[in-house]
Amino acid sequence: MTHRIAVIPGDGAGPEVVAEARKAVDALDLKVEWNELPWGSAYFHETGAMMPADAIDVARGHDAVLLGAVGDPSVPDHVSLWGLLLPLRQGLDLWANIRPARLLEGIPSPLAGAPAVDMLFVRENTEGEYSGVGGRAHVGFPHEVGVETAVFTREGVRRVVEHAFELAEGRSGRLTSATKSNASRYGYVLWDEVVEEVGGEHPDVEVDRALVDALAARMVSNPLSLDVVVASNLFGDVLTDIAAVLQGGMGMAASASLAPGSGTTAIFEPVHGSAPDIAGKGLANPFGAIWSASLMLDHLGESEAAARLMRALEAVCKDGPRTRDIGGEASTSEVGDAVAAHV
Numbered sequence: 001m002t003h004r005i006a007v008i009p010g011d012g013a014g015p016e017v018v019a020e021a022r023k024a025v026d027a028l029d030l031k032v033e034w035n036e037l038p039w040g041s042a043y044f045h046e047t048g049a050m051m052p053a054d055a056i057d058v059a060r061g062h063d064a065v066l067l068g069a070v071g072d073p074s075v076p077d078h079v080s081l082w083g084l085l086l087p088l089r090q091g092l093d094l095w096a097n098i099r100p101a102r103l104l105e106g107i108p109s110p111l112a113g114a115p116a117v118d119m120l121f122v123r124e125n126t127e128g129e130y131s132g133v134g135g136r137a138h139v140g141f142p143h144e145v146g147v148e149t150a151v152f153t154r155e156g157v158r159r160v161v162e163h164a165f166e167l168a169e170g171r172s173g174r175l176t177s178a179t180k181s182n183a184s185r186y187g188y189v190l191w192d193e194v195v196e197e198v199g200g201e202h203p204d205v206e207v208d209r210a211l212v213d214a215l216a217a218r219m220v221s222n223p224l225s226l227d228v229v230v231a232s233n234l235f236g237d238v239l240t241d242i243a244a245v246l247q248g249g250m251g252m253a254a255s256a257s258l259a260p261g262s263g264t265t266a267i268f269e270p271v272h273g274s275a276p277d278i279a280g281k282g283l284a285n286p287f288g289a290i291w292s293a294s295l296m297l298d299h300l301g302e303s304e305a306a307a308r309l310m311r312a313l314e315a316v317c318k319d320g321p322r323t324r325d326i327g328g329e330a331s332t333s334e335v336g337d338a339v340a341a342h343v
Contacts, residue, residue, distance in 0.1 A: 002031040003300050006062040006265075010040045011080075012274025013284035013332075014068025020286035020336025021066060021293040024312070027340040028305045030297075035062065039084060041072035050075075050083030056091040059265050064296050067269035068289065073276055082132070090126050092264050094257040095156065096163050097123040097236060098295070099271070101243035106318035107252065108327050110245060117223045117246045120171065122164040123236025125257055127151045128187075130233040152187035152232075157194045163260050164230035165202040171227055175199075176208040178215050178231035178239060191232065216242060244271065251285025251325050254292040256299060268296040282331035285323040287313060290339055312342035 007022070009015035025032060037058070039051035050070070052058070059065055065088070071080045088094075103109055103117040111117075131151035138144045161177070168175040177195045181188035192209060199207045210218065212235045218225060219242050231239055244253035250272035257267040270288030278284055290313050298306035316338045322328025323335055330338075 002033055003064070003302075004033045004035065004062045005296075006059060006065045007034050007036045008039050008065060008067045008070075008084075009036065010068035010070045010274060011042070011072045012069055012276040012279040013272075014040075014070070014274050016068075016279070016282070016284050016332050017270060017286040017289035018066060018068040020332060020339070021289040023336050024290050024309055024339045024343060025293050025297070027343040028297075028308060030302060030305055040070050041075045041080060044075055044080070044083065050080060051087075055084075055088065059088060059092060059267075062265055063300060064265060065267040066293065066296060067267055069270065069272065069274040071274040071276075086130065086132070088267060089257055090132075092267070093126060093259050093262070094264065094267060095124065095126045096160050096258045096260055097121075097125040098256045098258060099123065099236075099240045099243070100254060100291070100295075101240065101247045103247045104252075104314055104317040106320070106322070107248035109248065111220070111223070115224050117243075119219075119223065119226050119243055120167060120228045121236055121240050121243060122160060122167060122228065122230045123240065124156065124160040124231070124233050125236075126233075127153060127156045128233035130237075150184075150187050150232075150234075152190050154190065154194060157191050158198065161195055161198045161230055164228055165198055165205050168205045168228040169202065173204055174206050174208065174227040176210055176215065176226055176229045178212045178229060178235045179209055180212050180235075182211060188232075195230075212239070215239065219243065219246065240271070249285070249325050251288055251323065252291070253288045254295060256292070256295040258299065266296075266299055268292040268299075282333065283324060284332045285325050286332050286336050286339075287317065287326075290336070308343055309339075312339050315342045 009018045044050045099121040101119040129150040134148040136146045179188045181192045244250045253271045255271050294306045294309040321330030
């Protein structure tokens with residue numbers, strides 16, 4: 001079977017890390033057809049849009065999307081985000097964002113004693129605080145107002161919570177739910193109620209409900225107390241950046257945006273951003289992109305190839321070479337070559 005993969009290299013360091021992820025996948029000798037799409041900030045300057053009007057249909061014509069990073073100082077952040085990534089997630093209904101946070105051997109930890117951090121975050125990906133509902137009125141006047149409405153639907157919360165419980169059953173049987181229902185008395189009270197309902201259907205999973213501020217502190221003070229964490233769109237966004245630092249830095253962070261059980265085209269991307277300050281210098285860490293490619297292969301049913309790629313990544317993390325952000329001196333391409341060689 002040939003897998004048809006759409007590639008959005010994107011902006012800044014995105015093309016550099018995507019090139020190494022592709023190199024590593026190609027070393028596996030799978031049947032892969034790469035289709036590169038020029039969407040991003042350069043496309044915006046050429047056309048006035050981050051991607052074409054039929055972008056969702058184009059994405060649906062592929063088995064998966066491998067995305068580098070999107071964002072450039074020449075384009076306002078809200079324009080680039082709402083012009084590409086969020087419309088793709090919402091248009092494809094990719095409601096679950098899966099982010100592993102595991103400290104691999106050989107990667108320096110910011111925590112004393114280098115605890116064996118191994119968490120899995122399940123972030124609601126299409127509604128919540130990033131639903132895009134709101135607006136501005138009285139623009140330009142002293143009484144100008146901006147309204148941003150968080151949207152929590154019972155169906156939206158339930159499906160991501162159910163998936164988190166299923167993942168917890170396959171791991172340690174422990175699930176932590178991030179909430180703020182003491183202050184946000186509507187959306188997060190609904191969230192808590194759904195977690196309790198679904199928990200009743202999964203009696204073998206131990207459920208821990210944690211206020212998000214306390215949970216952020218706990219991730220640093222006692223990360224080994226956490227395994228699977230389910231969170232809203234905003235909370236998941238913030239907590240996974242903390243988790244990325246605990247696993248060695250943003251360059252290590254991988255993600256998958258999925259609609260489990262649907263067959264919908266999924267998106268796989270490192271979450272370090274476009275890093276324009278180091279773009280083109282060969283300094284970007286490709287591990288997050290390669291890890292994302294492993295998640296992609298597993299999603300496509302290539303579990304053996306995904307495991308081979310992950311073992312190769314782990315071997316290079318342990319023995320080197322590594323980029324400067326994780327204590328090495330190697331370039332982006334040298335690290336990618338090493339992973340491909342191990343494959």
